[in-house]
Amino acid sequence: MSTIAPQFRLSRFIGSLFDLIFWVILIFSLVGLPIVFIVLFYIKLPVINGQLMTPYLAMTWMADPSRTLPIVKSFMHTTIFRVMAFPGFGFAALLAAATIFVERKFLAKMQLRVGPLYCGKIEGILQLMGDGFKLMSKEIIIPAKADKPIFWLGPLLFVGTAGAFVALIPVAPGWVVANPSVGLLAVFAVIGFFPIIAVLTAWAANSKWTFIGGLRALHQMVAFEIPLILSLLGVVILSGSLNLSQIVQSQEHFWWIAFLPIGAIVFFITILAELERIPFDLPEAESEIVAGWLTEFSGMMYGLIQLGTYKIICICRIIRGSIPWWLEWSNGLASVSAGYYHSRNYNWSCNCTLPWIATF
Amino acid sequence: MHRFLYSPTGLLATLVGEAASSFSPILLLFTFAIVATGPTLILSRMIAPRRTSNPVKFLPMESGQVPQGEGRTHFMMQYYSFVLMFVVFDVASIFLYAWGSSILDLPKSATLPIIGFLAIIFAAFAFALYQAGRKNIW
Numbered sequence: 147m148s149t150i151a152p153q154f155r156l157s158r159f160i161g162s163l164f165d166l167i168f169w170v171i172l173i174f175s176l177v178g179l180p181i182v183f184i185v186l187f188y189i190k191l192p193v194i195n196g197q198l199m200t201p202y203l204a205m206t207w208m209a210d211p212s213r214t215l216p217i218v219k220s221f222m223h224t225t226i227f228r229v230m231a232f233p234g235f236g237f238a239a240l241l242a243a244a245t246i247f248v249e250r251k252f253l254a255k256m257q258l259r260v261g262p263l264y265c266g267k268i269e270g271i272l273q274l275m276g277d278g279f280k281l282m283s284k285e286i287i288i289p290a291k292a293d294k295p296i297f298w299l300g301p302l303l304f305v306g307t308a309g310a311f312v313a314l315i316p317v318a319p320g321w322v323v324a325n326p327s328v329g330l331l332a333v334f335a336v337i338g339f340f341p342i343i344a345v346l347t348a349w350a351a352n353s354k355w356t357f358i359g360g361l362r363a364l365h366q367m368v369a370f371e372i373p374l375i376l377s378l379l380g381v382v383i384l385s386g387s388l389n390l391s392q393i394v395q396s397q398e399h400f401w402w403i404a405f406l407p408i409g410a411i412v413f414f415i416t417i418l419a420e421l422e423r424i425p426f427d428l429p430e431a432e433s434e435i436v437a438g439w440l441t442e443f444s445g446m447m448y449g450l451i452q453l454g455t456y457k458i459i460c461i462c463r464i465i466r467g468s469i470p471w472w473l474e475w476s477n478g479l480a481s482v483s484a485g486y487y488h489s490r491n492y493n494w495s496c497n498c499t500l501p502w503i504a505t506f
Numbered sequence: 507m508h509r510f511l512y513s514p515t516g517l518l519a520t521l522v523g524e525a526a527s528s529f530s531p532i533l534l535l536f537t538f539a540i541v542a543t544g545p546t547l548i549l550s551r552m553i554a555p556r557r558t559s560n561p562v563k564f565l566p567m568e569s570g571q572v573p574q575g576e577g578r579t580h581f582m583m584q585y586y587s588f589v590l591m592f593v594v595f596d597v598a599s600i601f602l603y604a605w606g607s608s609i610l611d612l613p614k615s616a617t618l619p620i621i622g623f624l625a626i627i628f629a630a631f632a633f634a635l636y637q638a639g640r641k642n643i644w
Contacts, residue, residue, distance in 0.1 A: 229535045235542060282550045285557075290564040291577070298547070302540050309539025313532040324531035331603065332532065352577035353566030365585060372595045376602070383606040441567050446550035450543055 192220055225323075233317040235309055242456035247274055277449075284445035292442070293350035300347030301443065301450035307343060308454040311336045311461050316391045329390040330382065334375055337420065340458075341367040344429075344439050351442040359438025363422060363429035370419035370426075377412040380405070421459055587638040591631060598627045 185191075191199045194216045207214050221227050228234050247262075250273060254262040266272025288297055314329050314336065316322035326332055341364045348360020382388060384405060385396035396402075403410045419426040422438075430438035440451060566573050605612075605620050 225531055225534065229531060229538050230542075234535050235539055282546060283554050284550070285554045286547070286550060287563060289566045289577075290561070301547070302544055305543045306536045306540040310532045310536040312539075313535040323535055324529060326528040327525070332529065336532075349578060351566070353568075354573065354577050354579055355567065357578060361583065365583070365588075368592060369588070372592060372599060375599045376595075379599070379602055379606050382603060383609050386607065386610040388603070388607050436567060436569070445554060446546050450546065453543065 192217075194220055228321075228323045229313070233315070233321045234312060234323045237317070238309070238312040238457050238460060239453070241460040242453060243274055245456050245460055246277075246452075247271075250274075281449035282446050286445040286447055287442075289352055289442050291352045293352070296346055296350035297442075298447075300343060300350065301447045301454070303343050303346075304340075304454040305450050305457075307336060307339045308457040308461075310339075311458060314390065315461055316394055319391075319395075322391060325389070325391060328388045330378065330388045330393070333390070334371075337367075337371065337374070340420075347443075348439040351439075353442050355435040356439050356441045359429050359431075359435050359441065362431075363439050366422065366426065366429055367420055370416040373412055374416040374420060377409045377416060380409045421455070423459075587634060591634050594627065594630060594634075598623075 186200065193199070197203065199217065222232070230236060247270075250262040251270060253259065254270075261276075262270045262273045264270055265276060288294060311333070313323040314326075314332050316325070324332075344363040344367070345360045348356040348363070351357075381393060381402050384402050385393045387393055387396065418424075422429050430440065435441065440448060443451060566577050601623065602620075605616075
């Protein structure tokens with residue numbers, strides 16, 4: 147009959163309202179106002195459109211959201227944005243997700259799998275999300291005698307190093323997180339960390355198969371590092387610079403692949419070996435040692451390592467596209483060169499994300 | 507200004523701190539990647555089931571067999587000759603990069619020493635390969 151709760155008392159209702167108001171005012175004055183003053187006193191606020199950005203000015207955004215546009219624009223040129231979003235972590239994570247998506251679809255076609263093709267009704271778009279939730283909801287099992295701190299640290303270090311790798315890659319003119327004058331050497335330095343992480347985690351897991359896989363990974367990565375480094379020497383000689391942006395810029399008119407086809411092929415092969423992809427998947431030989439140095443990782447730890455791996459794959463594809471050979475600033479030859487190598491028609495100048503999605 | 511703060515490169519003189527600051531975003535992104543993905547491990551630890559511990563569950567994976575002995579075994583890889591060659595070529599590649607990145611500014615006469623250098627390296631490499639084959643290391 148009545149929609150009001152039977153125990154309803156107007157006085158108590160009003161009392162609860164006062165209670166709420168009391169807590170809101172208390173929290174605002176004890177937490178909110180101090181935060182405002184800490185911001186005002188300690189953080190150097192930017193000047194936007196000739197106006198100092200204060201928290202009080204920020205309040206006016208609620209009335210007029212278009213006032214945030216200059217702030218967003220100025221934020222886009224800060225290092226933090228570069229690190230977090232565009233040429234940095236977020237962009238690389240998106241690319242990694244797209245790579246996983248496309249690769250899973252290819253594998254599903256070949257292996258007659260259903261999920262990646264139909265999950266989510268539209269082209270299996272929910273499969274990735276499902277994978278993520280599945281990995282997150284799985285129990286993390288650590289072997290009994292494992293070296294726990296290193297074992298926990300392994301996936302994080304792997305993802306972090308992949309992130310450090312991302313930082314060096316120029317994505318568009320002027321859009322690069324870190325632009326050291328010896329960027330190419332920094333790339334080699336970062337590549338040198340992956341075998342160490344692999345063999346550390348393999349040793350920490352205290353399992354025979356991870357150890358064998360880790361040693362194989364170590365030897366393979368170390369073995370192919372020299373051809374990788376030497377295959378890029380020709381590019382350095384031709385462009386006369388170790389800075390990645392300048393190397394890209396030097397190929398404005400000619401791709402260096404025109405002069406260095408052997409180097410390009412060697413680079414492609416060595417990068418496959420560095421990434422432990424087929425046919426260089428000895429470290430992860432499924433038929434012998436389950437998953438190589440990843441055998442003991444379960445749940446989200448495995449997920450993090452896979453995220454890092456796919457990030458590196460994306461980066462290597464960008465390198466393959468940008469540093470040595472298949473690159474253009476203009477989109478003249480872009481449509482001609484679509485082929486087996488994904489990043490060939492990588493469009494450098496106009497729109498950065500769209501060709502990426504199109505060219506996997 | 508102190509010499510160690512100051513590395514003159516041609517006409518442009520860059521401060522050492524400036525050169526170092528071009529590398530600092532790498533560390534920043536390294537940290538951010540860990541900070542951004544680390545919580546997923548904590549989240550996973552929070553939502554994933556952690557059933558009663560069964561000692562078998564925490565054994566190292568060996569396809570269902572009970573593992574015997576230590577996981578950190580010692581075995582012969584016979585990789586020494588290769589590692590030696592790797593070290594030689596690693597160092598050589600550094601010199602090659604130093605030469606290759608400045609080749610446009612070098613006189614033509616500078617090509618001969620680098621060819622001599624490569625000749626020495628490759629001769630040593632061939633000798634090492636020969637020895638490795640003769641002693642049947644691989």
